[in-house]
Amino acid sequence: MATTTTTAAHPLDQLRAEATAARLDLASPQFAAHLDAADPLRALRNDFLLPAYPAPAAGTAAASAHADKVVYLCGNSLGLQPRGTRDLLMQELDVWANRGVMGHFDHPYGPTAAVSLFAPPRFAAALDAARPGGAAWGILLTAPRLPGPPRGGTAAASASCPTKAVYPGRQTVWALQPGGTGELATLRTEDILATIKQHGNEIAVVLFSGVQYYTGQLFDMPTITRAAREAGCVVGWDLAHAVGNVPLHLHDWDVDFAAWCTYKYLNSGPGCIAGAFVHAKHADKKMADLPRFAGWWGHDKQSRFKMPDQFAPMPGAAGFQLSNPSVVATVSLLGSMQVFQKTSIAQLRAKSLRLTAYLEHLLVSEIAPLPSALGLRILTPSDPNQRGAQLSLLFAKMNGVGSLMKELEHRGVVVDEREPNVIRVAPAPIYNNFTDVRRFVTALKESLEAVAAKN
Helix, strand or coil, X not given: CCCCCCCCCCHHHHHXXXXXXXXXXXXXXXXXXXXXXXXXXXXXHHHEECCCCCCCCCCCHHHHHCCCCCEECECXXXXXXXXXXXXXXXXXXXXXXXXXXXXXXXXXXXXXXXXXXXXXXXXXXXXXXXXXXXXXXHHHCCXXXXXXXXXXXXXXXXXXXXXXXXXXXXXXXXXXXXXXXXXXXXXXXXXXXXXXXXXXXXXXXXXXXXXXXXXXXEXXXXXXXXXXXXXXXXXXXXXXXXXXXXXXXXXXXXXXXXXXXXXXXXXXXXXXXXXXXXXXXXCCCCCCCCCCCXXXXXXXXXXXXXXXXXXXXXXXXXXXXXXXXXXXXXXHHHHHHXXXXXXXXXXXXXXXXXXXXXXXXXXXXXXXXCHHHCCEEECCCCCHHHECCCEEEEECCCCCCHHHHHHHHHCCEECEEECCCEEEEECCCCCCCHHHHHHHHHHHHHHHHHHHHHC
């Protein structure tokens, strides 16, 4: 079962029908260009700065066709810089330089980014029913009131933890391992639900990633949340690889809390500000009922500067903030949010499903059958509803993919490496296009042949 179930035709079937109607080969560069020309979101690509490094080397197919363009498929690691971010940053630096502290009270561009960013419409296109905050995991995890025995455990998904680990003090962690057959198989929803059912009366917090960073698997968040809530557990989600990537309805799903970074699919910049969600049902809870680290920026803003003895938290995630956020960081995020406001997560998801289906088809049809494929296997589920933008490629016959990464960089391709032998490829729909995908697969074929020739 998937987070977003749809009765629409499979994205690949849609692409096949469009290729037939256009009388073009599905795998041809001409069809990729045809899809790009018809893409209703194509203009958003111009709102981002595409890297010029590493430039395709002479003699490669990439250089002959696109000498000055890099194929950037690494938004799952670091999103690209929006064109408007630099101007927003310079505006804030100018206000600081020319007005000092008076810029807080008489800002020439309206409310400061640290204030305007948190208006709900800013995030409406990136995720639903969630508001950003300054909280991080260590802060949010103090909030669930963990009862005494037997409820002292946490259920979590992990690629490396043992099946059951006891943390010093009181916590037991059930770290679910992949089920099914095959190396590094993905987690099955039924196994997750069975664990919650079996150990629910011992589990205080169910904590999962919305999209698993290594395999790219998209978990069935509403179903898992519902099962955990029925078992009496607090439910939290790590949305680092989900926000800006897949639809999220945290309030409607009855999620208790969530947190995410913003430098991946939200394109805020390296190491930028985090975001958090706390369900509205917790909005009016007092410190005694919802413990937290109390910071002055999370205090009721009407009395914040009076420095009262008693902490009065703002409602929701805002009440978990410790200190005022960096204006530089919030402005960087604001630059991306202005682009997101031109579209919706539904539109981005629709394009993403097609991009990833196209990528999967080209890999399966053109790369996997090659003698030089080095045991290529796609770790990410083939069901479009169980994945986001990312496909994780395992090269089972390689002890390390360093040589392959160098060949791809030689051809102007930027993807992500996970040792020892996995490459993550993530076409971000807000700025990537079908030609990027077509060029990547061509470069991968060349690169694999080059590696094979050297061995």
